[in-house]
Amino acid sequence: MTKIWTVAELALREVLRRRGVLLILLVFPLAFYASRRGDHAGQSIRFVCLGLSWALSTAALFAGSAARDIEPRLRLSGYRAHHLHLGRLLALWTVGAVLSVPYFLLVRFDQTDVRYGAIALIMALTVATAVPFGLALSAILPKELEGTLVLLIVVGLQMVMDPADTASRVLPFWFSREIGTYAIDHTDSGYLVRGLVHGVTLTLALTALVATASGIRLRQRRHLRFE
Template sequence: MNRLVTVAEMTLRELTRRRGVLLLLLLMPLVFWMIRRDSYVGQSIRALFLGISWAVSTAALFAASGARELEPRLRLAGYRPHQLYLGRMLGLWVLGLAVAVPFFLLTVIDANNLRYAGIALAMLCCVAVAAPFGMLIGALLPRELEGTLLLLTVVAMQMLLDPASPGAKLTPFWSSREIATWAVDHTDAGYLSRGLLHAAVVTVLLIVTVAGVFGVRLRRRRHLHHAPLT
């Protein structure tokens, strides 16, 4: 447990020391919110959720990419693969919550007649899914540019697809749109239960996939070379 906390702290220090990164993490959800603020309140809430998801996923992508050079040294120091990816994921979840809290307060101040518990749950789902999703992209696509473009494609699909279509349910952040419908439009609890179930299933699947990808990559030990026989 101590090593998980240590890796989480390392991840947070690496991200928080970049003030420009922190500014962008807060700017992206704010821009998404402001673009839709003059229209229907439900649109601005849904856009805000996508902004938070994009911000946390991007932070996770850069954290996974930036840790590639550090991971072999931590493995030599005795860290297990699960301690590295779970600790990093824990740090990203903490960072995601820190990003989401001020925007939750913004919705409380700026918007009326909402189910604020649903808003909070939707933001938690966004953070829960975004951290392993960004880490998975960072593990599969070592170049940050390709990973960022893939994230942009996913967010664009999320915005353009009809939430009621079968394809929309295959996107990682569909849960936030369902919960937003319950919180903004005061629909029946089916929207809430479907959203929570979708977020739980996607989060578990992403964590398991991240565990498999990181487990294989970290056990290869590319930093070790066999000396030729003489």
């Protein structure tokens, strides 16, 4: 457990060292919220959750890519693969939780006639899902640009696809539309249950994918050449 905390501390220091990135992460969801604040109050809540998911996924993508150079040295120092990915997940989940609090407070005091508990649940699931999603992209895709393009495609599809369409359920943040409908439009609890099941399932699946992809990558010996 000590090694996991050590990796988490290293990851947090790396994130905190990039103050410009933190500022962008803080402001980016606000731009999504403000773009719909005037005439579409319900849409502004949905958009701020999407902005939060984009910001955290991007942060996780770059954090995972930046850790590739130090991971082999940590492995030689006795750290195992699960120490590395669990520590990084813990650090980024902490950053996501801190980042989501002011946005929940913004919705709480700026919006009326919504189910605030459901809004808090959306943001918690967004943090839980976005971090392993970004780390999975960094583990699978070799370059940051490719991961960024995938994120752009996912967020774009999340905005334009009909949430009632079966195909939209494969998107990682489909749960936000379902629980958001429950919170904003005061629909029946079926929306809440479907969104909760989707969010928890995706979080577990993405976390398992991060563990598997990271383990495979760390077992590779790129410095060895066989004749």
